Amino acid sequence: MSTDSPLIIALDYPSLDAALCMADRLDPARCRLKVGKELFTRSGPDVLDALHGRGFEVFLDLKFHDIPNTVAGAVEAAAEQGVWMVNVHASGGRRMMEAARDRLERQALSTRLIAVTVLTSMMVEDLAEVGVSVPPAEQVERLALLAQESGMHGVVCSAQESARLNALCGDDFLKVTPGIRPSFAQVGDQKRVMTPRDAMAAGSTHLVVGRPVTQAPEPMEALAAIEAELA
Numbered sequence: 001m002s003t004d005s006p007l008i009i010a011l012d013y014p015s016l017d018a019a020l021c022m023a024d025r026l027d028p029a030r031c032r033l034k035v036g037k038e039l040f041t042r043s044g045p046d047v048l049d050a051l052h053g054r055g056f057e058v059f060l061d062l063k064f065h066d067i068p069n070t071v072a073g074a075v076e077a078a079a080e081q082g083v084w085m086v087n088v089h090a091s092g093g094r095r096m097m098e099a100a101r102d103r104l105e106r107q108a109l110s111t112r113l114i115a116v117t118v119l120t121s122m123m124v125e126d127l128a129e130v131g132v133s134v135p136p137a138e139q140v141e142r143l144a145l146l147a148q149e150s151g152m153h154g155v156v157c158s159a160q161e162s163a164r165l166n167a168l169c170g171d172d173f174l175k176v177t178p179g180i181r182p183s184f185a186q187v188g189d190q191k192r193v194m195t196p197r198d199a200m201a202a203g204s205t206h207l208v209v210g211r212p213v214t215q216a217p218e219p220m221e222a223l224a225a226i227e228a229e230l231a
């Protein structure tokens, strides 16, 4: 089932059972789901089959980062599982992103392919330690432009960068933004955060929300509060 909702709920759980318990409380007409490294490493492709069987569109968030041939094969494998979206790291470079895009095109696979710019958990000090001597916003812009030139459908960035990327890359270029924190939620390890309403106003196309829903005492109430904020 396809949905107009911008919400992507991150199923960061240590077991298939726990993830499906949450999925069974959610509605594929009201959100998409994201499967990340922990859940996929534990459950493998079974989780994708189970979520597709329940009618959800799935973002497989494995953030591939390797040589072009390896990433192209991994992206093809993900797309063959029928996922709605998959991602790579933009810092893997132009040739890597182009190889992944070309592989999807050659196999006529319609999975959206996006690139991670700068993780939403990183600040200027974190970038400096890995040899990047510009602020996150500047690095995000650089990598988003490279991702667009390399044929990506969009990027993962923080909502703090969405307005600038709208101006630089256009409205149609996807801005998938984790680090979404409603006023009732704890920030945790995220650094570049925004509320759901501000993120949409800034031009984010999709909002990734994990713990504010999945760790809430009443997850469905938390989700409803976010939807009300967006209405």
Ligand SMILES: O=c1ccn([C@@H]2O[C@H](COP(=O)(O)O)[C@@H](O)[C@H]2O)c(=O)[nH]1
Residues within 6 Å of the ligand: 010, 012, 036, 116, 118, 119, 120, 121, 156, 157, 178, 179, 180, 190, 208, 209, 210, 211, 212
């Ligand atoms: O830059 C990034 C890229 C990916 N993520 C992922 O999004 C969710 C966020 O979960 P919260 O619990 O809402 O913090 C999580 O799965 C991350 O792996 C990100 O946060 N930042």
